[in-house]
Amino acid sequence: MSTRPTMADVAAAAGVSTMSVSYTFNQPRRVSDATKQRVRAAAARLGYTGPHRAAQSLRSGRTNNLGVVLTEKLTYSFENAQARAFLSGIAEACLDTDTGLVLLPNSRKGVDLDRVRDAHVDGFVLWTTAVDDPVLEIAVGTGKPICIQGGPRYPGTQLVGIDDLEAAQAIGAVGLRGAHRPAVISFPRDRDRVGEIVLGPDPAAATFPVTSARLAGYRRAVVDAGFDWADIPVAFVPTNARTEGARAATALQRDYEVDTVLASSDDLALGVLDIGGGVAVTGWDDSDVAEAAGLTTVAQSLYDQGHDAARWVLGSLREIPPAEWSLKVRTSTRLS
Structure with missing residues (x-):
């Protein structure tokens, strides 16, 4: 009966350390191009497809996924320019930390609330919502870090946004x-x-x-x-x-x-x-x-706000800086 090749098998075949194999798959910026090529060639010969993510999660307690909870229907995140900018900032932070992005709808009832409660994620970023949104209590109840764009302020969460x-x-x-x-x-x-x-x-x-x-x-x-x-x-x-x-x-x-x-x-x-x-x-x-x-x-930059929110939730930003805003005065208003 064949067994799944291990990281140690790949390391031996490539003539490198097990740590180099781990870095190649998990933190590729930490190894040289030559080492990456040797590791990937050896992995291809052995049929090794990478670390077993479920096993990694069980060992580390982390999923390497970030949940984004939307107040609107999911299509809003693609239709609205500012929602797209916010999600782009989040996605960039996820890219920097090798984190997956999980979009969660929020109808504030039934299966949507269950999805948030059971989400296989390390934390949540919430698009602005109402003070009486039941998802707030459910998200906080997971014990995971949470950042909300635009509010509300809610115990156990962080806030990002302008005044x-x-x-x-x-x-x-x-x-x-x-x-x-x-x-x-x-x-x-x-x-x-x-x-x-x-x-x-x-x-x-x-x-x-x-x-x-x-x-x-x-x-x-x-x-x-x-x-x-x-x-x-x-x-x-x-x-x-x-x-x-x-x-x-x-x-x-x-x-x-x-x-x-x-x-x-x-x-x-x-x-x-x-x-x-x-x-x-x-x-x-x-x-x-x-x-x-x-x-x-x-x-205002909703891209920056999304980027900061995700970085804080993922632990790569200790404190969220104040979000900046300015006025752009153009021809749609009167001069006096």
Whole structure:
């Protein structure tokens, strides 16, 4: 009965140490090209395909996999430019540490929660979610390291992201120059994702922390500009999509004759520009299309945030640095 060749067999056949074989398969940067060629040639002759990953995991307690839990459906990670940037940063960190990437959907019920609980991963990176998301308790209950982009702050987790309130107040001040009838197009208020227009909603009532913080910043900017927040129409959209921005802007212009819109994302802001009407508009994220569209927006690097989040979870970064943001003022807003 034939047996599976071992790392020691390959080392003997290649005339190198067992450690050199291990490095060739697990940390190839630590051995010379010549040694790698000898080891791989010997492995091919013997039919050795590499270390047995399941056995390695049992011995080390590590899986060499990182779980990424999305608030949105899985397709969002491929459709949305900023989600793609965030995942690219995570993927780069995984590449640097020879780690696999496991994408996990999060419908907040049933099998999706079981997937997170039972995931064969060493830790989790979570896309921003609501404060009452049951996946938070389940992920923390695994005892594995967890980093959340954009919040919420939750015991036993780390956070990566910018100061959304401060940035919203700053972009709001720019967007409101020369405004007479301003409005806001916002991310969903809570997990129900109801699309509706509400006058002067309480930011603290939003259970998505990013929504809450940006509304609070917009409210400060509105008050500073001499408006009453209670009079400001805020259109909550069910999803962050350009079509939703256009739909919300159409309703705001029709029912409130708005001349300025503070939008929670570039996609939503581009939807406003799509329907025209001469409305001043601000976005958020400085996506690739923002500059070409002349969009005034908040710039942040979700790639860097994903990279830092993954490195922290995987143990190659001791402390996550503060995420940076800046304003990009362009032609979509008034000069004064």
